[in-house]
Each structure stands twice: as C-alpha cells, then as structure tokens.
Amino acid sequence: MQCNAYDLEHKVAIVTGASRGIGFATAELLLARGANVVISGRKQEALDSCLDRLSAYGKERVRAVMAHGGDENGIQRLVGTASDTFGHIDILVNNAATSAHYGKIMDAEISAWDKTFNVNVRGVFLLTKAVLKAGMEKTGGSIVNVVSVGGIMPVEGLSIYNVTKAALIHFTKQLALEIGPQGIRVNAVAPGLIKTKFAEVLWSNDESRDAYESSNPLRRIGEPQEIAEAIAFLSSPAASYVNGQVLTVDGGGGFLKGS
Ligand SMILES: NC(=O)c1ccc[n+]([C@@H]2O[C@H](COP(=O)([O-])OP(=O)(O)OC[C@H]3O[C@@H](n4cnc5c(N)ncnc54)[C@H](OP(=O)(O)O)[C@@H]3O)[C@@H](O)[C@H]2O)c1
Structure with a gap:
C-alpha cells in the first residue's frame, strides 16, 4: 500500500490557464505535492511573474509556455515543452476557459459562440x-x-459558456470510457462561484454575492485553493478507481439562482 496516496512525486503535469485563479492555485498545489509542472496562459508578463512566485519549489521543476487555449501552434509548444523538459506527461488539467457573451443565448452573435467553443471545447480536444x-x-x-x-x-x-461546459462534461465521460483501458483516467471538477477574476463581476456585486451566499449551505463563495484540492485529488493515486466522474465543489449550493 502506498503510504501517501496524494503524493505526486515524479509526476509531470500540464495546467492550462495557470497564470492566476484556479489554475495558479492548482499548479502551486501540484508542485507542493511533488509534481513537475508546465503552466500556460496568454500573457508572457503574467507567466514570468508566476515563475518567480513558484520558484520556491525549485526553478527546474516549473516551465511556462505562452499559449492561447484555441491555438494549435501554442498547444504543440506546450506539449513539446513538457515532453522535452521532463520526458513524459502524467497529468493534464484542462482549466483555461473563456466566456465571450453574457445574456440570453439567442441574443448572442455567432462570433461569440465560435470564440467560446474554440477555447472551451475545441482547444481542450486538441x-x-x-x-x-x-x-x-x-x-x-x-x-x-x-x-x-x-x-x-x-x-x-x-448561456453559451454553460453549453460549452455541458459539452466538456460529456467529453469527459466519453473519453473516460474510451481510454480507461489504457490506464488513463478522465474526470471533471465543477466549481460553484469562486473568488477569481473570471467571476469578479458576480462576487464584487453586493446583490449577486448576497444572493449566492444566502442560498449556499456554507454561506460563502469558494476559494481557488478549494478547487485545486479537488483537482489534485483526482490527479493522484488516491483517486485510482475514480473515472468518468464530475466532482462538484460548490459548498452544496449550485450556482447563482437567476443571476
Ligand atoms: N471562478 C468561478 O466562479 C468559476 C466557476 C465555475 C467554473 N470556473 C472555471 O474555472 C476555470 C478557471 O477559471 P478562473 O475562475 O480561475 O479564472 P481566472 O482567474 O480569470 O483565470 C483564468 C486563467 O486562464 C487564462 N486564460 C484566459 N483565457 C485564456 C485563453 N483563451 N487561452 C489560454 N489561457 C487563457 C488566464 O490568463 P491570461 O488572461 O493571461 O490568458 C488565467 O491564467 C475555467 O475553466 C472556468 O470556466 C470558474
């Protein structure tokens, strides 16, 4: 029996969208548990600052690659850097996402639909x-x-963002079925409202934050580290028989009602 099933020593992880928020918290936690990590984001300056902050875990254990989630060249650079630097890839965290439209689905332009699907679904597939x-x-x-x-x-x-996430949930289950026989597990983490830049418009607004907190059993919004913990668990031998699942991490309350 492994004495610490959460240990990730000798593992190599790619975490997309890791220059802040849930992705950064995940990269830091995977490093703390022993993995070598390659992070990505769209802005070199933000990635450089992350490398500085993560260097406490050993500069040789972290790499950063500037890559847009939907860009095929960026994706190749990301995978090439992980393989060339560390020799193999054990963990992939598809975290980067975008939301190009806020409002009713039928009020959206096709460009917003394409942009959101390009990053959230097509990019994850590629x-x-x-x-x-x-x-x-x-x-x-x-x-x-x-x-x-x-x-x-x-x-x-x-709206559109939610449709992409529903697609990603089914992608998770389909892929889990297909590549399980190769010994690769595929799972998803479904956060509720988390205090990051992505959701700032919701938690910085008193009315929507109060609505979320009052309907949530834990009476608060979540922190990026609480999502990172779920991702690190699913990435580890502790979850060796967990496959094709969606782990909801939302304090038990779902999302905003009618926001
Ligand atoms: N926060 C919430 O309440 C919440 C709830 C449910 C689900 N989620 C999901 O959690 C994940 C992380 O979100 P977050 O809340 O941590 O957001 P965040 O704090 O805004 O961080 C997003 C990260 O992704 C990068 N990014 C954004 N667009 C990208 C693109 N097109 N290509 C590559 N990288 C991109 C950002 O860096 P650059 O801008 O420099 O590229 C940043 O590193 C997303 O999948 C989101 O859908 C969040």
Whole structure:
C-alpha cells in the first residue's frame, strides 16, 4: 500500500490557464505535492511573474509556455515543452476557459459562440489529443477538465459558456470510457462561484454575492485553493478507481439562482 496516496512525486503535469485563479492555485498545489509542472496562459508578463512566485519549489521543476487555449501552434509548444523538459506527461488539467457573451443565448452573435467553443471545447480536444499522442499511456495518467455547475444546471446569463461546459462534461465521460483501458483516467471538477477574476463581476456585486451566499449551505463563495484540492485529488493515486466522474465543489449550493 502506498503510504501517501496524494503524493505526486515524479509526476509531470500540464495546467492550462495557470497564470492566476484556479489554475495558479492548482499548479502551486501540484508542485507542493511533488509534481513537475508546465503552466500556460496568454500573457508572457503574467507567466514570468508566476515563475518567480513558484520558484520556491525549485526553478527546474516549473516551465511556462505562452499559449492561447484555441491555438494549435501554442498547444504543440506546450506539449513539446513538457515532453522535452521532463520526458513524459502524467497529468493534464484542462482549466483555461473563456466566456465571450453574457445574456440570453439567442441574443448572442455567432462570433461569440465560435470564440467560446474554440477555447472551451475545441482547444481542450486538441490539447488532450496532443498529450495522448505524446504517450501518456506509458505511465498511466490522469486528465481533469475544469467545468462548472452551470454545465450541469442552466444559469441565466452565462448561456453559451454553460453549453460549452455541458459539452466538456460529456467529453469527459466519453473519453473516460474510451481510454480507461489504457490506464488513463478522465474526470471533471465543477466549481460553484469562486473568488477569481473570471467571476469578479458576480462576487464584487453586493446583490449577486448576497444572493449566492444566502442560498449556499456554507454561506460563502469558494476559494481557488478549494478547487485545486479537488483537482489534485483526482490527479493522484488516491483517486485510482475514480473515472468518468464530475466532482462538484460548490459548498452544496449550485450556482447563482437567476443571476
Ligand atoms: N471562478 C468561478 O466562479 C468559476 C466557476 C465555475 C467554473 N470556473 C472555471 O474555472 C476555470 C478557471 O477559471 P478562473 O475562475 O480561475 O479564472 P481566472 O482567474 O480569470 O483565470 C483564468 C486563467 O486562464 C487564462 N486564460 C484566459 N483565457 C485564456 C485563453 N483563451 N487561452 C489560454 N489561457 C487563457 C488566464 O490568463 P491570461 O488572461 O493571461 O490568458 C488565467 O491564467 C475555467 O475553466 C472556468 O470556466 C470558474
């Protein structure tokens, strides 16, 4: 029996959208548990600052690659950096996402639909394919897709984004079925409202924050580290028989009602 099933020593992880928020918290926690980590984001300056902050874990254990979530060249650079630097990839955290429209779904332009699907679904498909092609099955492995409670239950306002997250939930289950026989597990984490820049418009507004907090059994919004813990669990041997699941981390309250 492994004495610490949460230990990630000798593992190599890619975490997308890791220059802040849930992605950064995840990268830091995976490093703390022993993994080597490659992070991505769209802005070099933000990534440089992350490298500085993460250097306490050993500069040689972290790399950063500037890559837009939907860009095929960026995806190839990301996978190439992980393989060339660390020799293999064991953990993929598909965390980067965008929301290009707020409002009713039928009021959206097709450009917003395409942009949101490009990053949240097409980009995840391409990166996952590239990681699998790089040989994840040699070491077993874990893929964790960051979805949303809005992908389980519709929420007003986040319309197209919620549809992409619902697609990603089904992608998770389909892929889990197909690549489980290779020893690779695929799961998703569905956060509720978390205090990050992405959701700032919701938690910085007194009315929507009060509505969320008063209907949430824990009476508060979540912190990025609380999502990182769920991702690290699913990435670890502690979750060795967990496959094709969506782990909801929302304090038990779903998302905003009618926001
Ligand atoms: N916060 C919440 O309440 C909440 C709830 C449910 C689900 N989620 C999910 O949690 C995940 C992380 O969100 P977060 O709340 O941590 O957001 P965040 O704090 O805004 O961080 C988003 C990260 O993704 C990067 N990013 C944004 N667009 C990108 C793109 N097109 N390509 C590559 N990287 C991109 C950002 O860096 P750059 O801007 O420099 O690229 C940043 O590092 C997302 O999948 C989101 O859907 C969040």
